[in-house]
């Protein structure tokens with residue numbers, strides 16, 4: 001009889017990475033994705049070396065080649081006058097951290113992962129099937145799912161909930177002390193702007209970060225420099241009060257322009273260059289010390305959603321998959337492997353969740369704290385700025 005597959009709820013970056021990892025340990029994976037099509041809304045994504053080292057090992061980085069771009073530096077500017085506060089050279093990323101720092105369009109990353117998955121015989125992906133519940137014993141799991149109005153049941157050797165921030169699997173695990181996601185009262189505005197609509201300087205291969213009071217902007221070129229990805233994050237007491245499913249909502253750009261009216265002209269020109277802005281309310285969640293129970297575990301945002309200020313959410317989902325691969329390779333007992341995986345991941349993920357939250361506060365400082373922050377950044381210099389990233393990017397477990 002064929003061994004039962006490990007069932008994975010969700011075909012986002014966490015779910016597809018986990019499927020590749022499971023298959024690399026010689027097991028079968030069945031990925032159930034609620035959405036009718038595997039797709040990725042949003043725009044750009046930064047892929048730091050702690051993530052690209054695994055994407056490379058799994059053959060996904062090679063599929064991204066051409067679509068991804070290696071920025072040469074991160075430039076940090078002050079919103080008021082555009083003054084450069086710091087420059088982090090990324091040309092040396094490969095030498096320093098053993099893997100490249102890349103930026104890519106999310107759709108291209110999702111496609112590269114989906115194409116890699118499609119080539120692996122041990123992985124089956126079923127779209128339009130939402131996991132609605134599960135029961136587990138010492139031998140296997142039974143997963144209840146819905147395909148439209150049809151109820152389905154799948155038997156598996158185990159279940160990995162990679163079903164995102166609002167994870168159904170996490171909710172049904174009933175983890176002691178867990179609480180629902182809470183609004184971070186910040187809105188992310190996102191747009192992708194053709195470079196032909198912008199002054200030439202925006203096509204420079206670099207990640208740009210502008211810091212202002214209660215807001216910041218990140219922009220970088222994508223897709224061989226043909227477009228520029230822009231994310232503007234604004235504090236907004238009402239954000240997250242609306243239906244949390246309302247992600248990727250179109251919004252009136254006039255609201256955005258008003259929030260940035262006192263910013264330097266270069267930043268304002270960028271924000272005025274698109275009429276098509278989409279918004280995402282940001283959410284945060286208390287870190288979990290435990291997210292596995294026997295043959296059921298979590299990965300990615302389901303386990304440890306984090307605010308986007310360190311650009312690490314997807315990278316941590318990829319690290320999760322690598323840790324699953326390691327644990328499942330060295331233990332035939334899946335429940336024991338899941339416990340090993342969780343022990344390897346929970347402290348690091350919690351540290352990043354906390355660091356991302358703190359980074360948001362630092363980015364959005366008003367005076368006089370911002371003055372002190374800017375002095376420190378200027379004083380550190382590129383090498384010490386890089387060294388501060390080592391614990392994140394040089395992670396090789």
Ligand SMILES: Cc1cc2nc3c(=O)[nH]c(=O)nc-3n(C[C@H](O)[C@H](O)[C@H](O)COP(=O)(O)OP(=O)(O)OC[C@H]3O[C@@H](n4cnc5c(N)ncnc54)[C@H](O)[C@@H]3O)c2cc1C
Pocket residue numbers: 009010011012013014015032033034035044045046047129130131132162163164165167168169188231280299300301302306308311312313314315316317
């Ligand atoms: C503005 C912004 C910028 C960001 N920038 C970066 C960045 O530069 N770098 C970085 O590393 N990270 C970044 N992140 C974080 C990153 O986007 C997320 O951490 C990452 O996408 C999480 O992937 P995931 O697969 O865990 O979850 P998701 O992407 O949410 O995927 C979950 C999947 O599960 C499916 N699903 C949900 N419920 C069910 C169910 N019941 N049954 C079956 N399927 C289900 C969903 O349809 C979805 O496909 C950013 C986030 C934001 C908001």
